[in-house]
Amino acid sequence: MAFPKSIRRSAAALVLFASIQSAWSFEPFVVEEIQVEGLQRISVGTVFNYLPVEQGERLTEDRSSDAIRALFRTGFFENVVLEREGDTLIVFVEERPAIASIDLEGNDDIPSEQLLESLQQIGFAEGRVFNPSMLDRVEQELKRQYLNLGKYSARVESEVTPLERNRVAVNILVGEGEAAKIKRINIVGNSLFDEDELLDEFELGTKPFFSWFSDRDQYSKQRLGADLETLRSWYLNRGYINFSVDSTQVSITPDKQDVYITINISEGEQFRIGELALGGDTVLPEQQMQELIEVGEGEVFSRTRVNQSARGISERLGDEGYAFANVNPIPDIDEEQKTVDLTFFVDPGKRVYVRRINISGNVKTRDEVLRRELRQMESAPISTQSVERSRERMDRLGFFEQVEVETPVVPGSPDLVDVNYKVVERPNFGSLNLGIGYGESDGLLLSGSINQDNFLGTGDRVAIEVNTSDVNTVYSISHTNPYFTDDGISRTLRASYRETDAEEADISEYTTDSYGAGVSFGVPLSEFSFYRLGLDYRVTDMQLGTDASDEIIGFCEDNAEIDDCRFSTVTLSPSWNRDTRNKTVFPDRGGVSTLSGELAVAAGDNGIGFFKARAKHEQYIPLNDWLIFKGEAEIGYGDGLGDTTELPPFESFYAGGSRTVRGYRANSLGPRDSNDDPLGGNARVLGNAELIFPSPFGEQADSTRLSAFVDAGNVYDTADSDIDFGELRYSAGLSLVWLTPMGPMSFSLSQPMNEQADDETEVFQFTLGTLF
Template sequence: MPAWAVEPFEIRDIRVEGMQRSDPGTVFGALPFRIGDTYNDEKGAAALRALFATGLFKDVRIDLEGPVVVLVVDERSFIAAVNFSGLREFDKDTILKALKDNGIGEGMPFDKAVIDRAEQEIKRQYLTRSFYGAEVVTTATPVERNRVDVTFTVVEGEIARIRDISISGNQAYSQSELLDLLDLTTGGWMTWYTKSDRYARTKLNADLEKIRSFYLNNGFLEFDIKGTLVTMSPDKQSIDIGITLHEGRPYSVAAVRMEGEYLGREEEFRTKVQIRPGEPYRGDDVSATVRQFSEVFANYGYAFARVEQRTELDRATGTVTVVLTGVPGLRVNVRRINISGNSLTRDDVIRREFRQFESAWYDGRKIKLSRDRVERLGYFTEVAVETQEVPGAPDQVDLLLRVVEKPTGSLMLSAGYSTADRLALTASIRKENIFGTGNYLGIDLNTSRLSRSMMVSTVDPYYTEDGISRAIEVYYRTSRPVNSLGSAYTLATPGATIRFGIPYTETDTVFVGLGAEQMRVGTATGIPLSYRNHVAIFGNNSTGFPVTLGWAREERDNPIAPTRGRYQRVNLETSLVGDMQYARANYQFQQYLPFLRKFTLGLNAELGWGEGLNGRPYPVFKNFYGGGLGSVRVFEQSSLGAVDVTGAYNGGNRRLNLNSELYVPLPGTGNDKTLRIFGFVDAGNVWASYQPVELSDLRSSYGVGLSWISPVGPLKLSYGLPLRAFSRDKIQRLQFQIGTAF
């Protein structure tokens, strides 16, 4: 039928019909006309387009009743709530976030296309975890105000596990050698933990790159992966993977040639070349050389320098010439440093760790150091720095630091009952990054009948703008040890310390501190002879004012679970005034050595020495203790050293600890380093002042253990046997430790 044009008229009123949920203001705000304007066909068509563009309506039409414009709308339904049934593999919040990222969630429009998209996204999430038989059924239930409750019922099915991985075309290396490179594995006794027998295309692609890198690193420059075949069983429960290779021949390096522009510093760049003529071609050496060239360029401000590599093959001789071409580009400076992801931690807590400054030349060394310092704070699970170009300014860049925060506090409450301690309550609150300031606050309380303590400690890592830290600790400890005669005696130690840390290099820190403490010894039958002697000289209450001086050098790649690097610390403590006058020194050395790609050797040595000053004896409660965790495993905790006539273990004023651990991946876990087994050999002892230090007194042990990087810190479970022990030594073969590497 012909369309009849409307004669223009003045609008006297605008009315909306069919609204149930939407705000009428949204409709009026989208209209291209108002009351008092002139209405015509062009404005009517524009109004329809604007209302459809809001996405709120399935249908819109305009009726004219004289000078009144009537807008008749048919609203889209909106999602009131999203519910799930049958979820076991995923947390509900994980699926909700994935749906929301795809435009599906509460308050969003509802239609059939939205439901189809949601079902496909849920299935895609399950595919990433090898649930290839997962099914999703959607139920939509209308509720008031034109809204819909959506329920996704999931039938997860069973996990599709890798049944077989085969490699063909390999001649230089056996299939077992190549399979050992892969993260994907067939089923094993530990795959319930590693999940390495679950197929994912992304994991397979990563494993293929590992094979490619392995061959390139052994000189096979013509290596190629001809194809991969992934076959799923009809019941979608098992998967077979076939990989076909073309190896080619290995090449050795004939020469390395540098071309292009090297800022007039060719000799400096030449010292960074890791490729050695006459040796087999290694892809890792070439990559390391390119990386170091790029770092040298970045150190001089060339953030976007390129180092192009190419190889010139001589198939007749089986040699290759490696050509490196330097293209520095423009030197740039850093315009702005931006930080994202820190919803709790304050910007200044992160910025004070930066060694690269704004409006300064771009310096790759300082940027890497800045990233490492932020990561060592321990407040973030991820830390990454991105270099971004500034539009219209080719000589400027912005740096974006992305962080992902993690919980840095812990609250522990526990209660227990025993015939010895009666009712014991333990509580602690510890926060590493309190209120996002970077400060530490800890409160510990123990109400055991035999051992009571209260301690408050705080650390300000930037007490001054120069990075000097300040730590304060106030404590009160009491204990009622039970001796071999069954009697209990009372010890109490109130005290307070303040310590400052002064960094003088990026890895070295000097510590100075001052403290005040008191030793209170109660009387009881069977009190240890060493404490009786202490009371005879100093009285039941004795005071000391220790001054500490220390130094630490941190060069490990990870303080919690290191795999390479070195750590050293020296601590000197002396008290020259008060009842107790003494000097005490302790030195610790740790070295971690990676080898054979998956193994790590950890070495630890600790020396301790203490002496009384000005003719006074060394205070017994400053003794070192040996045996057990952190010392010589297999021997009972603190059981080494002298034993007095009451059967009490008093430790000694001299200590030697030697520890070694060899970490090996747990069979079946692939390359996972969070769960490993280790073998250990320990040796050490403590000596009292009246005992000569003789190596023949050393106790030693060996054994195996399990190491797990748990959410609360590194955890160790060890079982061992004594190598050298004496008849009176107390043996404890199974021991448990959490919180530290050694």
């Protein structure tokens, strides 16, 4: 940009440049007026704010030099010239261009947003003034980001393109190169533990020969720092409190491809715990506090267990309203005896009360639907456990994508807090679904449903469903009010019609048409358990096929007229449930236990009676940050009542398939009828153990679950023989569950482990749709 011609005035004009002594004689003068010329984006006020000369001030040669330097230091200007016209000081400036855009190319490993954020922190961003001297700093900053990833050969180049209106476009070209690979990590100074044992705890290391996708051998400064902290924790948790990392050397080969790491350590000696004491203001009975201490005198010192003890005391105090309690374990080290005396110093702070509980984000859901889930009350002492439990209960409703909670202090009142819950509602609580699915036991499934899990924002659930498959045709309608009474008793009304073709399910040859209606009530017994009692009336019409088995014909002959194999029952269904899972879909901790039963009595002349009982438990145990163990066990038993000779065939237990024992054909295990078709049984035993791994599908991680499993199970007819655990069938394999828009989809690849000659096996099984 060139200065306007007016800048080149008569030779009498005084021209002053910063850092250059004027050759012309300078005559000081009093500045009566100041004018600024050449501005485009920067305001006149900004110039006056930095200009150290004011009207009425006597301008000397030194003050003019100071003024020019001050304007240059702002970084806004490429050039600054001062002129005098009479008693008017004219400031001519040439603005530096603005950064119109910053484009990044070639950065695959680091997102553009992350790189642009790091550049913004050093003052290089769109809209800022462009300073050419900043380019070198920009390139160094980007290289630093890649060095942290172990990419020592990364190259960064920049191109600057002038644009109209005094702007520039900056294009940054990145050549990431390959990350340097770790060839060897050496630990020097370890005599107590084997080097391989210590290196097994590291994230970094040489790549395992069996893993093609591992990035374990890619050096990263941050990951090395984390591994050093892991190493320190390893020793501190085994009593070596004087352990230290003396030095770390990272060497790279001249071609910048291989990295060698040497870690020098001093192990020290092992210490044990000496005396334990409580100090400060314990507030609660000392006996209660001592029970929260997880370490004992004479045990090997463990930093993790000591910190867990302090955290346990803090959480207990938090439940009593001391939300800002501070518990510090103070060690007293005896170097001679090699012991550590610990005093847990308790500073409970003030007891904190809840002023208000605020809920935001619930546009469709009524406020009362959320408030009835609260376990923390207003005007009561805050309980951190109750606050978190309230958040979990809101989340378990299933109406929200996210539930967050904050407890800010009330300004001016350090003993008061507000509890603020913020929810993000799911896009649609109701749905009209038309679906298609497939299950290895049910065949092709067509379904249609209208579901409203949060009917009109009341929290009630209304469902109308139609499902048709090769095996079942179902029409049902139900309404559930989770708070039929204010104290949390739920009520469900339901009616349904079902047609079942047993032969299509590869079991005995008969069909059933059944219809009925019922009501059930759920009564909460505690925070995690509830009791449910249902009452249903049902009529079942059983039609025998042309080649029905002797067992099916015999049941109808013994319990009804062969030409009218029709049964009616009134069924009482009690159940007890305890659910401590943190989520209902893909939980990773907690468990669910269920005890349930059915007691059916005859309704009318053609009625039958029977009972069924079932016990089931499912437990999730996190083994570490990424691996979860799931265990499941179930046992069921049933029989006829009164004049009914046995459990009706349409109420029998079955096993085999994706929902019981994978690797065996659905419903195929257990007793067989005279036609050699699966008959089911009146007793069933199931077991399952799984290791759940992190999802390998990146962005789909929240909707997929991968596991390795072992299944066990079988069904029995106790009229012929007792339950024999030696007859259990086993299988092992891999399973993938994917939550798709059409419904859950499950895949399993399994191998039966002890199949018998007449067992029907399936290595690959899958289910799509609502069968999960």
